[in-house]
Amino acid sequence: MSGVALYPRTARPARTTRTAVPAPARPGSQDPESQGPDSHDDVLAELCAALFASLPRSDQRRRGEAYVRGLLGTQGRKSIRNIAALIGGQAAEQSLHHFISSSTWDWIPVRRALAHYLARVSPPHAWVVRPMVIPKAGDNSVGVDRRFCPAVGQVLNAQEAVGVWAASAEHSTPVNWRLHLSDAWLQDGLRRGQASIPDSVRPETLGECTVEAYTGMMRDWGLPLRPLVLDARDMDAPAALLRLRACGVPAMARISHSLRLTVSGPAVPGRGAEALPAHQILGAARDLRRPVMWRDHGPSRVVRTALTAAVRVGLPALRTAAVPGPARRRELLLLGVGENGRRWPAELWLTDMVNVPPAALVRLGKLLDRVDRDFTEISDEVGIRDFAGRSFSGWHRHVTLASAAHAVAALTGRPEEGLRLGYVS
Template sequence: MLGSSHDIVLSELCAVLFASLPRSDQRRKGVEYLRGLLGAQGRKSVRNIARLIGGQATEQNLHHFISSSTWDWDPVRAALAHYVTAVAPPQAWVVQQTVIPKAGEHSVGVDRRFISSLGQVLNAQQAVGVWSASEEASMPVNWRLHLSRAWLDDVPRRSQASIPASVNTRTLGDCAVEAVLELTRSWGLPTLPVVMDVRELDGMKAVRRLRAAGVPFVVRINSTLPLSPAEGGPTGHGAEALPAHRIIGACRDRRRVVTWTDHGPEGAPHAALVGAVRVRTAAGAARTLRSPGRPGGVAGDDLLLLGAGTPGRRWPQELWLADVPHASPAQLFRLSLLTGRVERDFHEIADRTGVRDYTGRSFNGWHRHVTLASAAHAVAALAHGGGRSPRRVG
């Protein structure tokens, strides 16, 4: 049984979420599926959801509703994004890569993949989620499922999964950027800083696309990424391209202590050493990064290289590249902390509302399920007042 706070949020959200569904039976099944995601025990499979709601006939109906019905998940997802940003205004869009292990080989998009963050090869789907994130709460609002060329070029398998003809080869980085741009270009949501880890992606391609679109960003980079100190840089190497860690390492005298507190049950204080220096991309790339007419921010083609680490340990532990108008290094560091907020909420809420639990073969079925699982996450987060309070920078 859901609590009264869940029921209130669920009722309000469903009125907005399913307004685009033309039939009353579709709207009813949508509400049932959401209730099942929030209330079913264990894995949020159609069978477990149906067991909570009404048995075998319900299972068949819900399976059809998710995997092979005709309702369009895109306006439902857009409605979710507008609702979430209205009731819990975000500070940034945070992009998170999501690995979904699978036992078999028939689920749409599943491949044998080396997952560098885990250091192992897995049979898995890989997706990117865009999260509406603030220090108080984070909720997923858009998704892309990465499909390899092996899937897209296999005509029988592509047909069985009903992958639309419009879906073509994209890198994981392309998926991430396009999911972000859809929020503002197609759905009319505000342009906010994009926070993402590009160490396993084509990071500079992502930076170029975001800057060309006029989107501010804070992206985590590899320490070996070649950059050039901006004019007057502290390294003594002029405009020579150097690994990012060498450039930031020459700025130790610019470091400042930034403190924040976990306002959860622990309430533990934390501190970091943060330093920043203006940089440009390696020779030949500067022209592609120019974004004329953008207000504020660093000058011309310059970006801000940010280093952060724990006092008393080897510094820096993290490197970020940023272009956010008028933001100080401390504010940029604060934005980078939102990735931690998203990671906690993913494991504490999204995994419990079934975001990785779809077992069908249908491309549209995956998107319908993950859209409703994101809505269930929003209900759970908002019913608890935004969940655990975040770390705050002082």
Template sequence: MTSLACYLGDDRKQKHATTSGIQHTTLAAICAAMFQSLPRSDQRRKGAEYVYGLLAADGRKSIRNMAALFGGRAAEQRLHHFVCSSTWDWVPVRHALSQFMVRAAPPQAWVVRPMIIPKAGDHSVGVDRRFLSDMGHVVNAQHAIGVWAASEELRTPLNWRLRLSPAWVEDKERRVQAAIPDGFISKSIGDGAVDAFLQMTACGGLPVRPIILDARDLDVAGTVGTLREAGVPFLVRLPGAVRLAVTDSALTGHHADVLPAHHIMRAARHLRRPAVWRGGGDAMPHTCLVAGVQVRLPGDAAPASLLATAEIGEDWPGQLWLTNLTNCDAAALIRLTGLMVRVDEDFEEIADQVGLRDFVGRSFAGWHRHVTLASAAYAVSVLTHRENAAVDHVS
């Protein structure tokens, strides 16, 4: 096993660590795997320093705070150049991290979720004023989309897409200042979410698992159509108003209708049955009600299942989901959607600890390199937690 000192260059640099010995071992293993595509040893060392700094630096994970672990001003210039001005390609580095994590913690699903990064100014690449429905007001922020490998055991982000509005991609001066690639175009949030997933899986070597995403604010038909065309199994959360055609023989009298999803599931309330549900974290499992009905989107002949869940005693239906996994048990699929809850909980606990939202540079490439390395730090954090929990259990 390669040691952390091999990458950081000096055992004395570990004296600043606030991380456990298990974390050092995990960090070394991840760095050895993910930086294989970097041709020079000094690049691999800088990459390891940056990931280590994200884990060990106090407070905000600025390059200055991280560089304080490695020698101050000279280290700051070195790390800044490595992330903001170097030419290394983050795509193979992310793919190597993905392969490592798939081996370390095989995923049950891929969870796609947004990441909002509030900003005070308007110079950071992609920053715009936008209304966020879950917050209920306009924020000045970057809007990124992440893809998590998720299982009940462990969840970690592996790929990212930064959303750029037309105001960014159609402004030549902004494109030049942020070094936005010539081929990059503005896409809707839904298309960006699907792109982030398809880009990750296009490299090969990753298992086929359902993609789970929240489409309540997206173009449902467009998102589902793109996923179908790509041959991807999906679980998509729906708004209640989306209209579907009923094809299920269990709902007699509705086959000629195209109805809102929540109306369909109200008519299917007699199909409800209990299922064990785990809300996330270490919460004790509890029982909710679930039901599934065969449907299709208008203009789409492909079969789909509309699923609903609600807590016992609450209004029916609660959450609504659409899936092309029509032969799977509805209760099992609904339990799978609980991974989205766990990803959200993990994000709130870990993201700022490893600086996912702390990049302050202006360049497109710099942002992507930073979140790639922060994803590695995130992976080290969750793997270390798992190892520490195992040690505590044995002791």
């Protein structure tokens, strides 16, 4: 699946001057068993040289690489103490703690360098936004709050963040993170001060956090334009899509069955101008279903088949002053996906890429599965959720370096001793 042919030229924002990124041989594109014994170290050294070029001091660059190595090689919980035990003991623990929690180095240039490295060696087919819930026992870590987590169907004491992933059919890697902070944290001066939360961090909904995690990255980093894929079932999907559309971003969002939409064309006979639940619209369009095929993202790479149907729709009249009128009025495509003999539709997607074939949209949506798999089998294994510190900056530095460790594991396909991925590209 091409990374640049998924949407028509008209879907690109007119102001962009970005060009396609050349695709040299990917470090992770070979069979793991055919790679030389130094391929893992070669990729790690090359990536760290690119990531830490913005760090002004050589000792910071050395500690950055040591931390990434520790995340890859430490067994069990990837705490600073356990990482230090692997690479140098108590003295290393003190220096790494300072490097992560108290140092002044900026994580944004490191993330930008990671995104550009991946765009060069493994061009993404799409950018995928995925939430991350981090359960916590106490209430001192920055952003910890009691929150309902739809994925597990219960209230947890947890942090919540949003990650932006560079995703292709072969693998995916997080490149940017945004911590979602509740009003309880941002309006409590004492807690805010203890966690060193910057004054620039303001209250926002999960949907606003999701959009800003992506648009903030794309505004300044000079990355190639790709479609954005997100799961918007637990947020205000219309508001998120309208904000993305106003920025000229081709987007595809998984939506809830109850989201109300209006049918734009004659594809669904007998439908008037009233807004209807999305599942009802696609239920009436079941005669439009056609089979599509894609290759599963798991180790078996099995070819799978699904049924799809697409209907052009519009959003009901919204009183959203922040979104320009033309962005509100443009047509959208409602896509249903299901399996023969099962409940129809099993999944519902909404996109402004109205001229892209449904088969290509289905493959694009399946990148959410790719990201979910890689989060479980790589990110969690390199300790993306293991930071135990309290500070806002410490959390951001840890997840930045854990993202770098994830990139090494994903690109090489061969873990360090003690790291079990259970994944073959």
